[in-house]
Amino acid sequence: MPPRRTPVSRRDRPAKPPLSRDGVVAVALGILREEGLERVTMRRLASELDTGPASLYVYVQNVAELHGALLDALLADFPLDASDPVDLLVDYTTLLMEYPSLARSVLTLWPSGPNYLSLIDAILGLLRAAGTPSRQAAWGVDVLLQHATASAAEHGTRRESGEAEGGWEGLRAAVRDAPNTEYPHIAAHRDELVSGAGEERLRWAFAALLRGIAATS
Amino acid sequence: MPPRRTPVSRRDRPAKPPLSRDGVVAVALGILREEGLERVTMRRLASELDTGPASLYVYVQNVAELHGALLDALLADFPLDASDPVDLLVDYTTLLMEYPSLARSVLTLWPSGPNYLSLIDAILGLLRAAGTPSRQAAWGVDVLLQHATASAAEHGTRRESGEAEGGWEGLRAAVRDAPNTEYPHIAAHRDELVSGAGEERLRWAFAALLRGIAATS
DNA sequence: ACCTGAACACCGTTCAAGT
DNA sequence: ACCTGAACACCGTTCAAGT
Numbered sequence: 398m399p400p401r402r403t404p405v406s407r408r409d410r411p412a413k414p415p416l417s418r419d420g421v422v423a424v425a426l427g428i429l430r431e432e433g434l435e436r437v438t439m440r441r442l443a444s445e446l447d448t449g450p451a452s453l454y455v456y457v458q459n460v461a462e463l464h465g466a467l468l469d470a471l472l473a474d475f476p477l478d479a480s481d482p483v484d485l486l487v488d489y490t491t492l493l494m495e496y497p498s499l500a501r502s503v504l505t506l507w508p509s510g511p512n513y514l515s516l517i518d519a520i521l522g523l524l525r526a527a528g529t530p531s532r533q534a535a536w537g538v539d540v541l542l543q544h545a546t547a548s549a550a551e552h553g554t555r556r557e558s559g560e561a562e563g564g565w566e567g568l569r570a571a572v573r574d575a576p577n578t579e580y581p582h583i584a585a586h587r588d589e590l591v592s593g594a595g596e597e598r599l600r601w602a603f604a605a606l607l608r609g610i611a612a613t614s
Numbered sequence: 615m616p617p618r619r620t621p622v623s624r625r626d627r628p629a630k631p632p633l634s635r636d637g638v639v640a641v642a643l644g645i646l647r648e649e650g651l652e653r654v655t656m657r658r659l660a661s662e663l664d665t666g667p668a669s670l671y672v673y674v675q676n677v678a679e680l681h682g683a684l685l686d687a688l689l690a691d692f693p694l695d696a697s698d699p700v701d702l703l704v705d706y707t708t709l710l711m712e713y714p715s716l717a718r719s720v721l722t723l724w725p726s727g728p729n730y731l732s733l734i735d736a737i738l739g740l741l742r743a744a745g746t747p748s749r750q751a752a753w754g755v756d757v758l759l760q761h762a763t764a765s766a767a768e769h770g771t772r773r774e775s776g777e778a779e780g781g782w783e784g785l786r787a788a789v790r791d792a793p794n795t796e797y798p799h800i801a802a803h804r805d806e807l808v809s810g811a812g813e814e815r816l817r818w819a820f821a822a823l824l825r826g827i828a829a830t831s
Numbered sequence: 832a833c834c835t836g837a838a839c840a841c842c843g844t845t846c847a848a849g850t
Numbered sequence: 851a852c853c854t855g856a857a858c859a860c861c862g863t864t865c866a867a868g869t
Contacts, residue, residue, distance in 0.1 A: 416853085439843060451845075452853055460843070461781075497722070504767055505718060507781030509788035514797055517807075521799035533822075535806035540761070540819050547764035550721055564678075564724030571726035580731055582738035589752035590734075601830065602757050605750075609826025613818065633834085656862060668864075669834055677862070 416446060418456040422466045429467055434498035437467070464502040469510030471496070477519040482527070485519065486545055486603045487596070493549030500549035517542070529611045537610035544606060552595055633663060635673040639683045646684055651715035654684070681719040686727030688713070694736040699744070702736065703762055703820045704813070710766030717766035734759070746828045754827035761823060769812055 414420065424445050428437045439460065443450040457463045475492060479485040493500045517538055524534035569591050577584040641662050645654045656677065660667040674680045692709060696702040710717045734755055741751035786808050794801040
């Protein structure tokens with residue numbers, strides 16, 4: 398009986414490595430970084446791993462869980478040593494803004510990976526250090542992270558169907574054209590409503606949130 | 615030459631009314647209310663209107679625009695006469711919580727319909743009445759509405775694939791099991807992190823936001 | 832101008848069957 | 851246990867052709 402040989406049908410590829418959850422997430426992370434979350438589909442991922450989409454369900458329960466794993470993978474390199482909570486939150490938001498679709502997905506995901514827990518822990522530590530009462534810090538960290546995620550989903554920098562930009566332009570135009578009689582308060586704030594660079598508004602929002610959290614029992 | 619007769623091929627249906635943008639939105643609103651945004655697809659909508667999906671593109675540019683129109687339709691009956699901004703914001707969030715998928719969509723939509731502008735106008739009016747400086751009010755209304763939308767997307771009450779609930783349970787479990795040595799601050803806030811009813815936390819968050827907005831220049 | 836059938840280019844997930 | 855082909859049940863959008 399001749400020895401069993403490995404098949405050579407996939408000549409141009411390196412030997413197919415065995416699948417694993419980490420391998421699946423690593424490949425997904427590569428697609429996310431290079432092409433955005435839109436391209437991270439089960440089918441694309443499967444073909445990248447030289448298999449069929451059904452095989453992936455051994456390692457992840459569904460796409461939502463995969464997205465959670467991607468967030469945690471992204472957070473693996475995120476530095477948590479900022480001493481100002483505003484800096485930490487702006488940095489986290491900036492990271493997420495590279496992946497607005499992931500931000501959108503994460504918003505309904507309640508992530509709970511180890512690196513996300515470390516982020517929560519770091520923010521709690523900074524709030525505690527600033528003297529924020531315990532319960533306000535605990536509720537506040539939720540508000541802060543939700544604002545970061547929602548801001549990234551809203552203002553994401555990636556083009557991604559261009560829909561976000563059109564929306565912002567639409568609101569800008571609507572505010573510009575709003576009749577004074579019907580919208581007196583918009584009229585009174587017309588310029589300020591659309592003023593300010595992204596980062597300036599983001600820093601201001603986090604500062605306001607932190608102040609409110611510290612002051613409201 | 616015999617007179618042209620209307621065809622009788624669709625015997626069981628009432629005469630097909632001519633399409634219009636308002637008609638399309640009205641039918642979409644019905645499906646949204648009864649079955650949720652998931653079911654409001656171009657194909658479903660078309661079949662409800664007794665036509666093909668391609669026909670809808672005469673009246674709406676794409677699904678994003680349709681979702682914007684749905685939000686505005688939902689806001690048509692929304693009372694704007696609350697005298698406390700927290701009440702107004704909680705009411706708006708509660709409305710959106712009935713439609714978490716719409717909230718998720720709206721978050722990246724920059725809605726700009728007339729009823730949404732009225733909502734912005736009403737909030738600006740309340741901030742102005744409370745003495746908030748003009749620029750802070752203008753930037754603050756964005757933060758407040760974003761928090762409302764994001765909260766609705768996150769905590770939506772509709773079952774909708776049940777994914778949200780699993781996520782919250784997952785985070786709750788992760789917080790419960792987080793090792794003290796690795797996550798000292800989570801350990802110090804373990805109970806408060808997951809405490810409080812939804813509405814209580816929501817009211818607190820809006821109160822904190824409003825205080826921070828009023829106090830941060 | 833308004834409307835349409837048919838196609839294009841995809842999705843996530845399940846399941847029976849294989850190894 | 852792990853893996854897969856094939857199917858199920860869908861999507862949004864475009865476009866050439868009709869009225």
